[in-house]
Amino acid sequence: xxxxxxxxxxxxxxxxxxxxxxxxxxxxxxxxxxxxxxxxxxxxxxxxxxxxxxxxxxxxxxxxxxxxxxxxxxxxxxxxxxxxxxxxxxxxxxxxxxxxxxxxxxxxxxxxxxxxxxxxxxxxxxxxxxxxxxxxx
Amino acid sequence: xxxxxxxxxxxxxxxxxxxxxxxxxxxxxxxxxxxxxxxxxxxxxxxxxxxxxxxxxxxxxxxxxxxxxxxxxxxxxxxxxxxxxxxxxxxxxxxxxxxxxxxxxxxxxxxxxxxxxxxxxxxxxxxxxxxxxxxxxxxxxxxxxxxxxxxxxxxxxxxxxxxxxxxxxxxxxxxxxxxxxxxxxxxxxxxxxxxxxxxxxxxxxxxxxxxxxxxxxxxxxxxxxxxxxxxxxxxxxxxxxxxxxxxxxxxxxxxxxxxxxxxxxxxxxxxxxxxxxxxxxxxxxxxxxxxxxxxxxxxxxxxxxxxxxxxxxxxxxxxxxxxxxxxxxxxxxxxxxxxxxxxxxxxxxxxxxxxxxxxxxxxxxxxxxx
Numbered sequence: 001x002x003x004x005x006x007x008x009x010x011x012x013x014x015x016x017x018x019x020x021x022x023x024x025x026x027x028x029x030x031x032x033x034x035x036x037x038x039x040x041x042x043x044x045x046x047x048x049x050x051x052x053x054x055x056x057x058x059x060x061x062x063x064x065x066x067x068x069x070x071x072x073x074x075x076x077x078x079x080x081x082x083x084x085x086x087x088x089x090x091x092x093x094x095x096x097x098x099x100x101x102x103x104x105x106x107x108x109x110x111x112x113x114x115x116x117x118x119x120x121x122x123x124x125x126x127x128x129x130x131x132x133x134x135x136x137x
Numbered sequence: 138x139x140x141x142x143x144x145x146x147x148x149x150x151x152x153x154x155x156x157x158x159x160x161x162x163x164x165x166x167x168x169x170x171x172x173x174x175x176x177x178x179x180x181x182x183x184x185x186x187x188x189x190x191x192x193x194x195x196x197x198x199x200x201x202x203x204x205x206x207x208x209x210x211x212x213x214x215x216x217x218x219x220x221x222x223x224x225x226x227x228x229x230x231x232x233x234x235x236x237x238x239x240x241x242x243x244x245x246x247x248x249x250x251x252x253x254x255x256x257x258x259x260x261x262x263x264x265x266x267x268x269x270x271x272x273x274x275x276x277x278x279x280x281x282x283x284x285x286x287x288x289x290x291x292x293x294x295x296x297x298x299x300x301x302x303x304x305x306x307x308x309x310x311x312x313x314x315x316x317x318x319x320x321x322x323x324x325x326x327x328x329x330x331x332x333x334x335x336x337x338x339x340x341x342x343x344x345x346x347x348x349x350x351x352x353x354x355x356x357x358x359x360x361x362x363x364x365x366x367x368x369x370x371x372x373x374x375x376x377x378x379x380x381x382x383x384x385x386x387x388x389x390x391x392x393x394x395x396x397x398x399x400x401x402x403x404x405x406x407x408x409x410x411x412x413x414x415x416x417x418x419x420x421x422x423x424x425x426x427x428x429x430x431x432x433x434x435x436x437x438x439x440x441x442x443x444x445x446x447x448x449x450x451x452x453x454x455x456x457x458x459x460x461x462x463x464x465x466x467x468x469x470x471x472x473x474x475x476x477x478x479x480x481x482x483x484x485x486x487x488x489x490x491x492x493x494x495x496x497x498x499x500x501x502x503x504x505x506x507x
Contacts, residue, residue, distance in 0.1 A: 012262055013262065014378070026379070034381060036379055037378060037379035038379075044368055044377070045368050045369055045381060063281075063382075064277045064280050064281055064372070065277075065280075066273050066276040066277055066280065066328040066329050066330075067328060067329055068267065068270045068272075068273050068328055069326060069327060069328065070253070072253050072264065072267065072269060072270035072271070072272075072273075073253055073254075073255035073264060073269075074255065074261060074269065075265060075266075075267050075269075075270070076265065077265075077267055081267055083267065083268065083270065083273045083277075084277065085277060085371050085372070085380075087382045088382075091381060091382045091383075092379050092380070092381065092382065093371040093379060093380045093381065093382050094371075094378065094379050095268060095371060095376075095377070095378050095379065096268075097266070097267060097268070107284070118265060118266065118267070120265045121265065126265045128265075128266040128267075128268070
Protein backbone atom coordinates (compact mmCIF):
# COMPACT_ATOMS: atom_id res chain seq x y z
CA UNK A 1 0.00 0.00 0.00
CA UNK A 2 1.08 3.54 -0.65
CA UNK A 3 2.08 5.43 2.49
CA UNK A 4 -0.49 7.92 3.79
CA UNK A 5 -0.48 10.82 1.39
CA UNK A 6 -0.43 14.34 2.68
CA UNK A 7 -3.30 16.66 2.01
CA UNK A 8 -3.14 17.10 -1.75
CA UNK A 9 -5.06 20.34 -1.98
CA UNK A 10 -7.59 21.23 -4.60
CA UNK A 11 -8.41 17.91 -6.27
CA UNK A 12 -9.24 14.64 -4.50
CA UNK A 13 -6.67 11.89 -5.12
CA UNK A 14 -7.81 9.61 -7.93
CA UNK A 15 -9.76 12.32 -9.71
CA UNK A 16 -8.50 13.91 -12.95
CA UNK A 17 -10.28 16.97 -14.25
CA UNK A 18 -10.02 17.54 -18.00
CA UNK A 19 -11.56 20.08 -20.38
CA UNK A 20 -14.17 17.54 -21.54
CA UNK A 21 -15.04 16.30 -18.05
CA UNK A 22 -13.63 14.42 -15.10
CA UNK A 23 -12.24 10.90 -14.88
CA UNK A 24 -11.56 8.48 -12.07
CA UNK A 25 -8.02 7.19 -12.39
CA UNK A 26 -7.84 3.66 -11.12
CA UNK A 27 -5.37 0.89 -11.58
CA UNK A 28 -5.43 -2.52 -13.17
CA UNK A 29 -3.31 -5.34 -11.87
CA UNK A 30 -0.98 -6.93 -14.42
CA UNK A 31 -1.30 -10.23 -12.56
CA UNK A 32 -4.95 -10.76 -11.50
CA UNK A 33 -6.22 -8.26 -14.13
CA UNK A 34 -8.72 -6.74 -11.68
CA UNK A 35 -9.34 -3.02 -11.33
CA UNK A 36 -9.05 -0.93 -8.20
CA UNK A 37 -9.49 2.72 -7.24
CA UNK A 38 -7.64 4.94 -6.56
CA UNK A 39 -4.59 3.52 -8.25
CA UNK A 40 -1.90 2.02 -6.06
CA UNK A 41 1.48 0.77 -7.21
CA UNK A 42 0.74 -2.67 -5.79
CA UNK A 43 -2.56 -4.50 -6.29
CA UNK A 44 -4.76 -4.18 -3.17
CA UNK A 45 -6.62 -7.38 -4.09
CA UNK A 46 -3.80 -9.85 -4.84
CA UNK A 47 -0.65 -8.04 -3.74
CA UNK A 48 1.12 -8.22 -7.09
CA UNK A 49 3.64 -5.43 -7.46
CA UNK A 50 2.77 -4.17 -10.93
CA UNK A 51 -0.32 -2.21 -11.89
CA UNK A 52 -1.16 -0.05 -14.88
CA UNK A 53 -3.13 3.15 -14.84
CA UNK A 54 -6.75 2.58 -15.87
CA UNK A 55 -9.22 5.35 -16.64
CA UNK A 56 -12.49 4.03 -15.25
CA UNK A 57 -15.86 4.27 -17.01
CA UNK A 58 -17.84 7.44 -16.46
CA UNK A 59 -21.09 5.48 -16.25
CA UNK A 60 -22.19 3.01 -13.61
CA UNK A 61 -25.10 1.84 -11.45
CA UNK A 62 -25.98 2.56 -7.84
CA UNK A 63 -25.49 -0.40 -5.48
CA UNK A 64 -26.25 1.44 -2.24
CA UNK A 65 -27.02 4.92 -0.97
CA UNK A 66 -27.84 6.86 2.15
CA UNK A 67 -28.20 10.47 3.21
CA UNK A 68 -25.81 12.03 5.71
CA UNK A 69 -27.89 14.43 7.80
CA UNK A 70 -25.22 15.72 10.19
CA UNK A 71 -21.84 17.13 9.15
CA UNK A 72 -19.17 14.57 10.07
CA UNK A 73 -15.96 15.81 11.75
CA UNK A 74 -13.63 17.65 9.39
CA UNK A 75 -16.37 18.22 6.80
CA UNK A 76 -17.36 21.78 5.89
CA UNK A 77 -19.65 21.17 2.92
CA UNK A 78 -23.42 21.31 2.79
CA UNK A 79 -25.67 18.87 4.66
CA UNK A 80 -27.62 16.81 4.05
CA UNK A 81 -25.72 15.10 1.27
CA UNK A 82 -25.94 11.72 -0.43
CA UNK A 83 -23.28 9.03 -0.35
CA UNK A 84 -23.27 5.55 -1.78
CA UNK A 85 -21.52 2.89 -3.79
CA UNK A 86 -21.45 2.73 -7.58
CA UNK A 87 -20.62 -0.37 -9.62
CA UNK A 88 -18.61 0.29 -12.76
CA UNK A 89 -18.36 -1.98 -15.82
CA UNK A 90 -14.74 -2.76 -14.92
CA UNK A 91 -16.02 -4.80 -11.97
CA UNK A 92 -14.98 -2.27 -9.36
CA UNK A 93 -17.34 -0.71 -6.85
CA UNK A 94 -16.53 2.88 -5.87
CA UNK A 95 -17.53 4.92 -2.82
CA UNK A 96 -18.90 8.25 -3.96
CA UNK A 97 -21.04 11.23 -3.22
CA UNK A 98 -24.29 11.04 -5.18
CA UNK A 99 -26.39 13.73 -6.81
CA UNK A 100 -30.04 12.98 -7.34
CA UNK A 101 -31.78 14.61 -10.30
CA UNK A 102 -34.78 12.37 -10.90
CA UNK A 103 -36.82 12.49 -7.71
CA UNK A 104 -35.65 9.27 -6.11
CA UNK A 105 -32.65 7.00 -5.89
CA UNK A 106 -32.93 3.32 -6.61
CA UNK A 107 -30.76 0.23 -6.48
CA UNK A 108 -29.41 -0.39 -9.97
CA UNK A 109 -30.13 3.16 -11.12
CA UNK A 110 -27.86 4.50 -13.87
CA UNK A 111 -25.47 7.29 -12.89
CA UNK A 112 -22.68 9.20 -14.56
CA UNK A 113 -19.55 10.82 -13.23
CA UNK A 114 -19.43 14.48 -12.34
CA UNK A 115 -17.63 16.61 -9.78
CA UNK A 116 -18.57 18.63 -6.71
CA UNK A 117 -16.74 21.61 -5.22
CA UNK A 118 -16.66 21.69 -1.43
CA UNK A 119 -15.44 24.14 1.19
CA UNK A 120 -12.36 22.77 2.93
CA UNK A 121 -12.71 24.96 5.99
CA UNK A 122 -9.51 26.93 5.30
CA UNK A 123 -10.91 29.24 2.62
CA UNK A 124 -9.96 26.86 -0.19
CA UNK A 125 -12.05 24.36 -2.08
CA UNK A 126 -11.74 20.65 -2.77
CA UNK A 127 -12.98 19.11 -6.00
CA UNK A 128 -14.27 15.59 -5.40
CA UNK A 129 -15.90 13.00 -7.64
CA UNK A 130 -19.65 12.52 -7.54
CA UNK A 131 -22.06 10.33 -9.47
CA UNK A 132 -25.24 11.93 -10.71
CA UNK A 133 -28.43 10.17 -11.78
CA UNK A 134 -28.99 10.08 -15.54
CA UNK A 135 -31.81 12.33 -16.77
CA UNK A 136 -33.66 9.48 -18.49
CA UNK A 137 -33.29 5.70 -18.43
CA UNK B 138 2.78 -27.38 24.64
CA UNK B 139 0.36 -24.77 25.92
CA UNK B 140 -1.13 -24.28 29.35
CA UNK B 141 -4.83 -23.67 29.95
CA UNK B 142 -5.47 -20.08 31.02
CA UNK B 143 -8.04 -18.94 33.54
CA UNK B 144 -9.49 -15.61 34.51
CA UNK B 145 -8.55 -14.99 38.13
CA UNK B 146 -10.23 -11.62 38.47
CA UNK B 147 -12.26 -9.02 36.59
CA UNK B 148 -12.90 -5.35 37.15
CA UNK B 149 -14.80 -2.57 35.46
CA UNK B 150 -15.22 1.17 35.55
CA UNK B 151 -18.78 1.99 34.46
CA UNK B 152 -19.23 3.09 30.83
CA UNK B 153 -20.57 6.63 30.48
CA UNK B 154 -19.46 10.25 30.85
CA UNK B 155 -17.33 11.22 33.81
CA UNK B 156 -15.30 14.08 35.24
CA UNK B 157 -12.50 11.63 36.08
CA UNK B 158 -9.52 11.48 33.73
CA UNK B 159 -8.24 8.59 31.65
CA UNK B 160 -5.72 7.45 34.27
CA UNK B 161 -8.26 7.38 37.09
CA UNK B 162 -10.83 5.58 34.99
CA UNK B 163 -8.32 2.92 33.96
CA UNK B 164 -6.92 2.61 37.46
CA UNK B 165 -10.37 2.02 38.90
CA UNK B 166 -10.90 -1.05 36.69
CA UNK B 167 -7.38 -2.39 37.35
CA UNK B 168 -7.73 -2.10 41.13
CA UNK B 169 -11.18 -3.67 40.90
CA UNK B 170 -9.75 -6.66 38.98
CA UNK B 171 -6.77 -7.11 41.32
CA UNK B 172 -9.09 -6.99 44.33
CA UNK B 173 -11.32 -9.58 42.68
CA UNK B 174 -8.31 -11.84 42.04
CA UNK B 175 -6.35 -11.35 45.26
CA UNK B 176 -8.92 -10.34 47.83
CA UNK B 177 -9.00 -7.16 49.89
CA UNK B 178 -5.68 -5.86 51.15
CA UNK B 179 -3.31 -8.26 49.42
CA UNK B 180 -1.73 -7.80 46.01
CA UNK B 181 0.23 -10.51 44.22
CA UNK B 182 2.64 -9.31 41.55
CA UNK B 183 1.82 -9.34 37.87
CA UNK B 184 4.42 -10.43 35.33
CA UNK B 185 3.22 -8.35 32.39
CA UNK B 186 0.43 -5.98 31.42
CA UNK B 187 -1.38 -5.40 28.12
CA UNK B 188 -3.46 -2.28 27.63
CA UNK B 189 -5.99 -1.80 24.84
CA UNK B 190 -6.78 1.77 23.83
CA UNK B 191 -7.46 3.63 20.60
CA UNK B 192 -7.66 7.24 21.71
CA UNK B 193 -5.65 7.14 24.96
CA UNK B 194 -2.41 8.29 23.36
CA UNK B 195 1.20 7.29 23.86
CA UNK B 196 1.93 4.78 26.66
CA UNK B 197 -1.57 4.84 28.12
CA UNK B 198 -0.97 1.55 29.91
CA UNK B 199 2.16 2.93 31.52
CA UNK B 200 0.34 6.05 32.68
CA UNK B 201 -2.45 4.05 34.29
CA UNK B 202 -0.12 1.58 36.00
CA UNK B 203 2.36 4.26 37.10
CA UNK B 204 -0.39 5.84 39.17
CA UNK B 205 -0.82 2.50 40.94
CA UNK B 206 2.87 1.77 41.46
CA UNK B 207 2.57 -1.26 39.21
CA UNK B 208 5.30 -0.51 36.69
CA UNK B 209 8.50 -2.51 36.26
CA UNK B 210 6.94 -5.39 34.36
CA UNK B 211 6.62 -5.27 30.57
CA UNK B 212 3.68 -3.09 29.56
CA UNK B 213 2.39 -3.37 26.02
CA UNK B 214 -0.09 -0.87 24.60
CA UNK B 215 -2.35 -2.30 21.92
CA UNK B 216 -4.48 -0.50 19.34
CA UNK B 217 -6.88 -2.55 17.23
CA UNK B 218 -9.89 -0.24 16.92
CA UNK B 219 -13.03 -1.62 18.55
CA UNK B 220 -11.16 -4.89 19.13
CA UNK B 221 -8.29 -3.27 21.06
CA UNK B 222 -9.21 -4.88 24.39
CA UNK B 223 -9.63 -8.27 22.75
CA UNK B 224 -6.28 -7.93 21.00
CA UNK B 225 -4.70 -7.22 24.40
CA UNK B 226 -6.49 -10.27 25.80
CA UNK B 227 -5.17 -12.41 22.96
CA UNK B 228 -1.58 -11.33 23.69
CA UNK B 229 -1.98 -11.83 27.43
CA UNK B 230 -3.56 -15.25 27.01
CA UNK B 231 -0.81 -16.33 24.63
CA UNK B 232 1.85 -15.19 27.07
CA UNK B 233 0.41 -17.33 29.87
CA UNK B 234 -0.48 -20.27 27.63
CA UNK B 235 3.05 -20.40 26.22
CA UNK B 236 4.65 -20.24 29.66
CA UNK B 237 6.26 -16.85 28.99
CA UNK B 238 4.47 -15.37 32.00
CA UNK B 239 2.59 -16.88 34.93
CA UNK B 240 0.23 -14.05 35.70
CA UNK B 241 -0.72 -11.08 33.55
CA UNK B 242 -3.00 -8.08 33.67
CA UNK B 243 -5.07 -7.14 30.65
CA UNK B 244 -7.06 -3.94 30.61
CA UNK B 245 -8.67 -1.47 28.27
CA UNK B 246 -9.42 2.19 28.85
CA UNK B 247 -10.91 5.02 26.85
CA UNK B 248 -12.12 8.56 27.24
CA UNK B 249 -13.61 9.63 23.91
CA UNK B 250 -15.02 12.90 22.67
CA UNK B 251 -18.77 13.11 22.18
CA UNK B 252 -20.48 12.60 18.86
CA UNK B 253 -19.38 11.03 15.60
CA UNK B 254 -15.98 9.38 16.01
CA UNK B 255 -13.10 11.26 14.37
CA UNK B 256 -10.28 8.97 13.35
CA UNK B 257 -6.71 9.52 12.17
CA UNK B 258 -7.54 6.52 9.99
CA UNK B 259 -8.89 8.95 7.41
CA UNK B 260 -6.76 11.47 5.55
CA UNK B 261 -7.97 15.09 5.82
CA UNK B 262 -9.15 15.25 2.20
CA UNK B 263 -11.50 12.32 2.82
CA UNK B 264 -13.08 14.11 5.74
CA UNK B 265 -13.39 17.28 3.65
CA UNK B 266 -14.97 15.27 0.82
CA UNK B 267 -17.63 13.87 3.16
CA UNK B 268 -16.30 10.36 2.49
CA UNK B 269 -15.31 9.66 6.10
CA UNK B 270 -18.79 9.64 7.66
CA UNK B 271 -18.69 6.46 9.72
CA UNK B 272 -22.47 6.19 10.30
CA UNK B 273 -22.98 6.39 6.53
CA UNK B 274 -20.87 3.27 6.06
CA UNK B 275 -22.83 1.56 8.84
CA UNK B 276 -26.02 2.58 7.03
CA UNK B 277 -24.83 1.34 3.63
CA UNK B 278 -23.93 -2.00 5.17
CA UNK B 279 -27.26 -2.13 6.98
CA UNK B 280 -29.10 -1.51 3.71
CA UNK B 281 -27.18 -4.23 1.89
CA UNK B 282 -27.91 -6.62 4.76
CA UNK B 283 -31.61 -5.70 4.78
CA UNK B 284 -31.80 -6.29 1.03
CA UNK B 285 -30.02 -9.65 1.33
CA UNK B 286 -31.87 -10.91 4.39
CA UNK B 287 -35.32 -9.29 4.30
CA UNK B 288 -34.69 -7.51 7.59
CA UNK B 289 -36.90 -4.43 8.14
CA UNK B 290 -36.44 -1.19 10.05
CA UNK B 291 -38.95 -2.52 12.55
CA UNK B 292 -36.59 -5.46 13.15
CA UNK B 293 -33.72 -3.03 13.76
CA UNK B 294 -35.84 -1.22 16.32
CA UNK B 295 -36.57 -4.53 18.05
CA UNK B 296 -32.86 -5.07 18.59
CA UNK B 297 -32.60 -1.66 20.27
CA UNK B 298 -35.65 -2.37 22.44
CA UNK B 299 -34.15 -5.73 23.48
CA UNK B 300 -30.74 -4.36 24.39
CA UNK B 301 -32.06 -1.28 26.15
CA UNK B 302 -34.38 -3.48 28.19
CA UNK B 303 -31.40 -5.59 29.28
CA UNK B 304 -29.45 -2.42 30.04
CA UNK B 305 -31.96 -1.41 32.69
CA UNK B 306 -30.45 -4.10 34.93
CA UNK B 307 -26.80 -3.19 34.33
CA UNK B 308 -25.53 -0.55 36.78
CA UNK B 309 -22.39 -0.11 34.64
CA UNK B 310 -24.38 0.91 31.52
CA UNK B 311 -24.76 4.52 30.35
CA UNK B 312 -28.43 4.24 29.29
CA UNK B 313 -30.66 2.46 31.78
CA UNK B 314 -34.11 3.35 30.52
CA UNK B 315 -36.22 0.94 28.47
CA UNK B 316 -37.43 2.26 25.12
CA UNK B 317 -40.29 1.37 22.77
CA UNK B 318 -40.24 0.58 19.06
CA UNK B 319 -42.07 3.84 18.34
CA UNK B 320 -39.53 5.83 20.35
CA UNK B 321 -36.63 4.23 18.48
CA UNK B 322 -38.23 4.88 15.08
CA UNK B 323 -39.13 8.38 16.27
CA UNK B 324 -35.57 9.28 17.20
CA UNK B 325 -33.68 11.47 14.74
CA UNK B 326 -32.75 9.87 11.43
CA UNK B 327 -28.94 9.94 11.14
CA UNK B 328 -28.41 7.97 7.91
CA UNK B 329 -31.27 5.99 6.43
CA UNK B 330 -32.11 3.37 7.76
CA UNK B 331 -30.30 4.16 11.01
CA UNK B 332 -31.93 6.39 13.60
CA UNK B 333 -29.98 7.91 16.47
CA UNK B 334 -31.05 5.32 19.02
CA UNK B 335 -29.98 2.50 16.69
CA UNK B 336 -26.37 3.73 16.97
CA UNK B 337 -24.14 3.24 20.00
CA UNK B 338 -22.52 6.27 21.62
CA UNK B 339 -18.76 6.56 21.93
CA UNK B 340 -18.00 7.27 25.59
CA UNK B 341 -15.65 6.58 28.50
CA UNK B 342 -14.86 3.56 30.63
CA UNK B 343 -12.44 0.79 31.46
CA UNK B 344 -12.38 -2.94 32.06
CA UNK B 345 -9.65 -5.24 33.36
CA UNK B 346 -8.90 -8.94 33.60
CA UNK B 347 -6.24 -10.89 35.53
CA UNK B 348 -5.06 -14.03 33.74
CA UNK B 349 -3.08 -16.93 35.18
CA UNK B 350 -2.37 -20.60 34.57
CA UNK B 351 -5.49 -22.66 35.05
CA UNK B 352 -5.93 -24.41 38.37
CA UNK B 353 -8.70 -26.49 36.86
CA UNK B 354 -11.52 -24.69 38.59
CA UNK B 355 -12.03 -21.04 37.47
CA UNK B 356 -13.38 -19.53 34.27
CA UNK B 357 -11.23 -20.76 31.39
CA UNK B 358 -10.24 -18.78 28.31
CA UNK B 359 -11.02 -21.31 25.60
CA UNK B 360 -10.19 -19.10 22.62
CA UNK B 361 -9.14 -15.55 21.75
CA UNK B 362 -9.14 -15.08 17.99
CA UNK B 363 -8.37 -11.84 16.18
CA UNK B 364 -8.68 -11.43 12.41
CA UNK B 365 -8.45 -8.60 9.91
CA UNK B 366 -10.45 -8.19 6.71
CA UNK B 367 -9.81 -9.99 3.46
CA UNK B 368 -9.45 -7.51 0.59
CA UNK B 369 -12.26 -6.60 -1.78
CA UNK B 370 -15.45 -5.80 0.16
CA UNK B 371 -16.24 -2.13 -0.44
CA UNK B 372 -18.30 -1.97 2.77
CA UNK B 373 -16.03 -3.72 5.25
CA UNK B 374 -14.77 -1.91 8.35
CA UNK B 375 -11.53 -0.93 6.62
CA UNK B 376 -13.70 1.63 4.75
CA UNK B 377 -11.87 1.43 1.43
CA UNK B 378 -12.73 3.71 -1.50
CA UNK B 379 -13.31 0.75 -3.80
CA UNK B 380 -14.08 -2.94 -3.77
CA UNK B 381 -14.70 -5.82 -6.13
CA UNK B 382 -18.25 -6.05 -7.55
CA UNK B 383 -20.20 -9.15 -6.48
CA UNK B 384 -17.27 -10.72 -4.74
CA UNK B 385 -18.25 -13.24 -2.05
CA UNK B 386 -15.70 -12.26 0.56
CA UNK B 387 -15.76 -13.84 4.00
CA UNK B 388 -16.06 -11.14 6.66
CA UNK B 389 -13.41 -10.92 9.41
CA UNK B 390 -15.97 -11.89 12.04
CA UNK B 391 -16.51 -15.22 10.30
CA UNK B 392 -12.76 -15.76 10.03
CA UNK B 393 -12.30 -15.05 13.75
CA UNK B 394 -15.29 -17.16 14.75
CA UNK B 395 -14.14 -20.17 12.78
CA UNK B 396 -10.68 -19.94 14.35
CA UNK B 397 -12.17 -19.55 17.84
CA UNK B 398 -14.61 -22.46 17.47
CA UNK B 399 -11.80 -24.69 16.25
CA UNK B 400 -9.44 -23.71 19.08
CA UNK B 401 -12.15 -24.02 21.71
CA UNK B 402 -13.58 -27.21 20.23
CA UNK B 403 -17.10 -25.83 20.43
CA UNK B 404 -20.04 -25.52 18.08
CA UNK B 405 -21.93 -22.20 18.09
CA UNK B 406 -25.12 -24.11 18.92
CA UNK B 407 -23.60 -24.93 22.33
CA UNK B 408 -23.26 -21.28 23.40
CA UNK B 409 -25.34 -20.26 26.41
CA UNK B 410 -24.94 -16.52 25.80
CA UNK B 411 -23.31 -14.09 23.41
CA UNK B 412 -22.04 -10.53 23.76
CA UNK B 413 -21.64 -9.05 20.29
CA UNK B 414 -20.81 -5.78 18.57
CA UNK B 415 -24.04 -3.78 18.32
CA UNK B 416 -22.36 -0.62 17.03
CA UNK B 417 -25.64 -0.25 15.22
CA UNK B 418 -28.74 -2.39 15.41
CA UNK B 419 -28.20 -3.93 11.97
CA UNK B 420 -24.62 -4.83 12.91
CA UNK B 421 -25.95 -7.07 15.69
CA UNK B 422 -28.27 -8.98 13.36
CA UNK B 423 -25.59 -9.29 10.68
CA UNK B 424 -23.24 -10.60 13.36
CA UNK B 425 -25.64 -13.45 14.19
CA UNK B 426 -25.12 -14.67 10.64
CA UNK B 427 -21.40 -13.96 10.50
CA UNK B 428 -20.82 -15.86 13.77
CA UNK B 429 -22.79 -18.82 12.43
CA UNK B 430 -25.43 -18.53 15.16
CA UNK B 431 -28.00 -18.88 12.38
CA UNK B 432 -28.23 -19.40 8.64
CA UNK B 433 -28.25 -16.41 6.30
CA UNK B 434 -31.65 -14.78 6.36
CA UNK B 435 -32.54 -16.20 9.79
CA UNK B 436 -31.18 -13.43 12.04
CA UNK B 437 -34.55 -11.95 12.97
CA UNK B 438 -35.84 -15.31 14.17
CA UNK B 439 -32.88 -15.46 16.54
CA UNK B 440 -34.04 -12.35 18.42
CA UNK B 441 -36.77 -14.52 19.97
CA UNK B 442 -35.44 -18.05 19.62
CA UNK B 443 -31.66 -17.83 19.90
CA UNK B 444 -29.32 -17.77 22.88
CA UNK B 445 -29.50 -14.56 24.95
CA UNK B 446 -27.48 -11.87 23.16
CA UNK B 447 -26.11 -8.74 24.83
CA UNK B 448 -27.72 -9.30 28.22
CA UNK B 449 -25.29 -6.63 29.48
CA UNK B 450 -27.38 -4.20 27.45
CA UNK B 451 -24.84 -4.23 24.63
CA UNK B 452 -23.08 -1.17 23.36
CA UNK B 453 -26.48 0.36 22.63
CA UNK B 454 -27.01 0.59 26.42
CA UNK B 455 -23.43 0.77 27.67
CA UNK B 456 -21.95 3.04 25.02
CA UNK B 457 -18.62 2.19 23.43
CA UNK B 458 -15.28 3.17 24.98
CA UNK B 459 -13.30 1.57 22.13
CA UNK B 460 -10.33 0.19 24.03
CA UNK B 461 -12.45 -1.08 26.89
CA UNK B 462 -15.55 -2.41 25.17
CA UNK B 463 -14.25 -5.89 24.28
CA UNK B 464 -13.04 -6.45 27.85
CA UNK B 465 -16.33 -5.10 29.16
CA UNK B 466 -17.95 -7.99 27.33
CA UNK B 467 -15.47 -10.39 28.95
CA UNK B 468 -16.28 -8.99 32.40
CA UNK B 469 -19.97 -9.58 31.69
CA UNK B 470 -19.35 -13.17 30.58
CA UNK B 471 -17.28 -13.88 33.69
CA UNK B 472 -20.04 -12.53 35.94
CA UNK B 473 -22.54 -14.67 34.06
CA UNK B 474 -20.42 -17.84 34.14
CA UNK B 475 -19.83 -17.35 37.86
CA UNK B 476 -23.56 -16.90 38.42
CA UNK B 477 -23.00 -13.37 39.76
CA UNK B 478 -24.92 -11.34 37.18
CA UNK B 479 -27.84 -10.52 39.46
CA UNK B 480 -31.16 -9.71 37.76
CA UNK B 481 -29.71 -10.29 34.28
CA UNK B 482 -28.27 -13.72 35.10
CA UNK B 483 -28.62 -16.33 32.36
CA UNK B 484 -29.46 -19.43 34.36
CA UNK B 485 -26.90 -22.21 34.16
CA UNK B 486 -24.57 -20.36 31.79
CA UNK B 487 -21.46 -22.46 31.13
CA UNK B 488 -20.20 -21.31 27.72
CA UNK B 489 -20.11 -17.72 26.50
CA UNK B 490 -18.84 -15.82 23.46
CA UNK B 491 -17.76 -12.20 23.11
CA UNK B 492 -17.38 -10.53 19.71
CA UNK B 493 -16.18 -7.19 18.39
CA UNK B 494 -15.72 -5.80 14.90
CA UNK B 495 -14.45 -2.38 13.95
CA UNK B 496 -11.90 -0.12 12.37
CA UNK B 497 -8.94 -1.83 10.77
CA UNK B 498 -10.82 -3.95 10.03
CA UNK B 499 -10.36 -5.91 13.24
CA UNK B 500 -12.69 -8.66 14.42
CA UNK B 501 -12.31 -10.59 17.65
CA UNK B 502 -14.04 -13.64 19.06
CA UNK B 503 -13.43 -14.73 22.66
CA UNK B 504 -14.83 -17.99 24.08
CA UNK B 505 -14.99 -18.47 27.85
CA UNK B 506 -16.14 -21.57 29.72
CA UNK B 507 -16.93 -22.48 33.29
